[in-house]
Amino acid sequence: MRVLLSTYGTRGDVEPLVALAVRLRELGVAVRMCAPPDPEFVERLAGQRIELVPVGPAMRSLIGGTAPPSAADLSRYRTELVHAQFEIFPTAAQGCDALVAAGLAQIGARSVAEAAGIHYVYVSYSAVNLPSPHHAPPPRPGWPQPTVADNLARWELDARQVNEQFAETLNGHRASLGLAPVDNVRDHVYTDRPWLAADSALGPWRTIPDLDVTQTGAWTLPDERPLPPELETFLAGGEPPVYVGFGSVRPSPDIVDSAIHVIRAQGHRALVPGGWAELVHDWDDCFAIGEVNQQRLFGRVAVVVHHGGAGTTLAAARAGVPQVVVALPVADNPYWAGQVAELGVGAVPDGPAPTIEALGVAVRTAMAPETRARATALGARTRTDGASVAAHLLVEALG
Incomplete structure (x- = not known):
């Protein structure tokens, strides 16, 4: 066959x-x-x-x-x-x-x-x-x-x-x-x-x-790849960070910079893709990463900020981690953003280029204990x- x-x-x-x-x-x-x-x-x-x-x-x-x-x-x-x-x-x-x-x-x-x-x-x-x-x-x-x-x-x-x-x-x-x-x-x-x-x-x-x-x-498929040693060191060095990644899409030019600003202002650490490494500089509370095992990583972060792709939305849901979805108006991104909002497992700021204030509210909502509880419950139900x-x-x- x-x-x-x-x-x-x-x-x-x-x-x-x-x-x-x-x-x-x-x-x-x-x-x-x-x-x-x-x-x-x-x-x-x-x-x-x-x-x-x-x-x-x-x-x-x-x-x-x-x-x-x-x-x-x-x-x-x-x-x-x-x-x-x-x-x-x-x-x-x-x-x-x-x-x-x-x-x-x-x-x-x-x-x-x-x-x-x-x-x-x-x-x-x-x-x-x-x-x-x-x-x-x-x-x-x-x-x-x-x-x-x-x-x-x-x-x-x-x-x-x-x-x-x-x-x-x-x-x-x-x-x-x-x-x-x-x-x-x-x-x-x-x-x-x-x-x-x-x-x-x-x-x-x-x-x-x-x-x-x-x-x-x-x-x-299960992904058994280990995380890079330097990432393991960063994760072990403090509270779970906030992951900010937009896959293969083109986000608003300022969205990653704004997200890092919000995350740091609220006292959280950040993980960002290597493509935006210049935004991290030499800050101790931010770390630039390349392509990594999301299945292994997402269970160790506080929030996942992403564009609403099906794969990232699912990986975060299975990990039981809250999400902030900044969806571009293309394909299924708005749909997955809507599902995250409807299920109460995260926050969705308006539009593909939200203000710093809107991002701040979204991150605080995702960090709330009740959001985390709903995300954890959803993770237990995913197959x-x-x-x-x-x-x-x-x-x-x-x-």
Whole structure:
């Protein structure tokens, strides 16, 4: 039995499929993965002995510039990625029994699976990405934001925007494969039986008649890497610090500086990513770190300040640590910020560039004993077996 996994995005998009690949291999299933050709993904998959099929440009080439890509650039990238999928997926899928695709960018995946006659599963990492009257669609970079308030109306507009971007290109490729055209690209990609790889305590799916969603739990692997000795020394030298990190996103230029100012003013120590090391100077109460094991680190910090990515939100929740989410208005960041606020396990200051005063209030709220108690209780309810659940479901579906 062999399965093709496919995604396109940052580390938060790739890591869940790595977890699924490992659990599938434990069940005797061979796996290969389509992903961006960034060196970090090449190294990560090689370390797990997962065959990589590179698709599209490196993500760093899209997000690593001095300015975000324009709407026109994003539209071109999206169209080129669909062409690349139809060029690469058919060969990658040869000998496979199933194709598991994660993310809306996987426009060509279902058509290739259909042409090959193999099983297809679409997976989302956040409930907000699936159409529902209970929430609005997430902001999509480069597309105009809807002005209507009704959630269903916004989902209808979202479907039209997806069609405008992809329908002609997708149906052109489907015709070349002898497949009938589709009139709703988004719902075609999602299917009416998608999987949701998110923790049910942190981001539950609210059942609706139109979608039969299988929520497996989040797909993660245990991380046993030790923390660097110098970080261990810093952690042991005082009270638990506040972690400030924004992953691969571009926060407001002053947000890290402002956060450090607030944290120090309230008498707390801080941990910041190495990219902002110049802000730390030689202060004894601040420490610059590189990429570290969040699973091991977050249980030893007082608060996690971050951008609202699914992976960081989950890691903090599992560690039982309060969160301050400064969410950018893109993708699922606002959704996870909303979940943190709704569950009372942290604070969410308004907007992607909150004032120092707002940050100060957020940090104090997160530090409150009642917030810590709710975060600890949530940590006890989160699961760690989502990838294993999904692997068994897929093997059962393939018979």
